[in-house]
Amino acid sequence: MHRWKTHMSSGNPFMSPRGTLTSYIIGTIPVNMNHRFVSPLRLFTTISRRGVRCQQYHHFRTPFSKTKMEPHRAMTTASLPPLPATIDELRGKEKIINAPTIMTERPIPSFEPYKFPQHGDNILVIIPTANKDKTRILKSAFEKAGDKAPPGAEIHYTVVPVQSNVGEQPYNEAGPQGAFNRITNALNEFQNSSEKLAELEEKKIGTVIAAAIENFIQTKDLENGPADFGMVMLHNARTGKTVKALSEGVTVSREYVEHARTEGYEDGNENHGKMTVGYKLKEKLEDLDPADWHTLFVGKSRYEILTEAIDGLEVPW
Numbered sequence: 001m002h003r004w005k006t007h008m009s010s011g012n013p014f015m016s017p018r019g020t021l022t023s024y025i026i027g028t029i030p031v032n033m034n035h036r037f038v039s040p041l042r043l044f045t046t047i048s049r050r051g052v053r054c055q056q057y058h059h060f061r062t063p064f065s066k067t068k069m070e071p072h073r074a075m076t077t078a079s080l081p082p083l084p085a086t087i088d089e090l091r092g093k094e095k096i097i098n099a100p101t102i103m104t105e106r107p108i109p110s111f112e113p114y115k116f117p118q119h120g121d122n123i124l125v126i127i128p129t130a131n132k133d134k135t136r137i138l139k140s141a142f143e144k145a146g147d148k149a150p151p152g153a154e155i156h157y158t159v160v161p162v163q164s165n166v167g168e169q170p171y172n173e174a175g176p177q178g179a180f181n182r183i184t185n186a187l188n189e190f191q192n193s194s195e196k197l198a199e200l201e202e203k204k205i206g207t208v209i210a211a212a213i214e215n216f217i218q219t220k221d222l223e224n225g226p227a228d229f230g231m232v233m234l235h236n237a238r239t240g241k242t243v244k245a246l247s248e249g250v251t252v253s254r255e256y257v258e259h260a261r262t263e264g265y266e267d268g269n270e271n272h273g274k275m276t277v278g279y280k281l282k283e284k285l286e287d288l289d290p291a292d293w294h295t296l297f298v299g300k301s302r303y304e305i306l307t308e309a310i311d312g313l314e315v316p317w
Contacts, residue, residue: 080262081255083284087296090281090288094251094297096305099229102221104246106173109180114187114237117197120204122154123317127211128186130161133291133303134213141310142211149317156203158196160186164214167266169273175216176244179233182212187237208237209316213306217257217277218249227251228277228294230306234316241316247309250294250302252277 084090125142127135139157146155162185164170164178187210190196200208215230227249235242256277263275278290289295294302 080258083256083259083281085284087285087287090285090293090296092297092299093253095224096298096300097222097224097227097249097251099218099246099249100221103218103229106176108233108242108244109177111180111184111187111235111237111240111242113240114191114208116191116205116208116237117200118206118238119201121150121152121206122156122204123149123207123209124200124203124205125155125157125209125211126183126186126190127157127159128162128182129212130159131213131291134306135159137303137307137310138211138213140307141313142315144311145315148315150207153207154203156205158199160189160196162186162189166214166216167269167272167274168279169260169276170214170216171271171273172216172218172220174269174271175214175218175229176231176233178214178216179212179231179244182214183210183233183235186210186212187235206238207317210235210237215302217252217273219254219257222249224251225254226257228302230302230309232306232310232313234313236316239316243313243316245309245313247305250298250300250305252297256281 125138127138129135142155142157149155162182165181165185166174166178170178187208190208199205211232211234213230213232215228217226217228219226229249230247232245232247233242234244260273260275260277260280261270263273263280266272266274276290278288278293281293282288282290292302294300294305
């Protein structure tokens with residue numbers, strides 16, 4: 001690292017008109033390394049005689065520079081293009097895509113073993129969400145697959161709303177993790193509740209299956225930019241068998257994703273967003289359904305897309 005000591009006349013607002021400023025070039029940051037067009041960016045640490053320390057970025061043009069590069073700034077709402085003013089600006093703007101192999105082949109985490117008491121041959125399906133639409137399509141999936149259930153078994157359902165622990169808007173690998181967390185949290189809550197365990201005896205339950213859906217925005221490994229996918233996961237707590245399916249994705253403008261990201265993250269994890277893209281859009285568009293903007297974007301409901309993914313699964317009876 002090179003150091004050069006320089007003296008500059010006062011231009012610093014923290015100094016008196018007659019003060020001087022001593023600066024040290026403490027590093028050089030290469031930017032725009034595109035073939036032979038190089039625009040080095042140098043960082044100055046400055047210390048005034050009054051002890052005020054500040055940092056300044058100085059751009060030095062080289063003979064190969066094409067454009068002046070500005071220092072990187074954190075993304076803020078003010079630095080982003082405005083959100084659409086009308087719903088018509090969104091209609092039909094996106095498309096449906098298939099998930100790349102790197103996403104579909106992502107391994108399933110291992111669940112802890114559960115030992116629920118067996119009181120009969122009936123089946124209890126635990127649905128760990130308060131989302132009524134997701135509850136509806138999960139119930140429908142089990143009913144359609146009911147002819148493959150053990151003969152004579154009755155299927156019962158219970159909703160156990162729990163947290164996903166991945167924020168309101170999961171990104172990337174936090175999506176599958178959120179489905180896993182919902183199942184784990186629901187089974188733990190059920191196992192630790194004497195009231196819920198009594199329900200197993202009352203309904204003559206022998207098998208407990210937990211079923212979860214977690215929608216998430218994938219921002220990596222996609223050629224078409226960010227897209228919303230749904231991870232469906234079914235886990236048989238008695239046999240330990242787990243199956244999963246990843247829905248088709250609906251592309252979404254990176255600008256909308258960045259607007260949602262400006263609301264921050266849970267636990268400082270950039271994959272655990274505090275606000276969904278849908279709710280961020282709804283701040284501007286009152287008539288938008290924040291849970292199903294997919295219908296507007298591509299003419300196909302989120303729940304239709306999720307249903308197709310679930311229908312391709314074999315229920316782990």
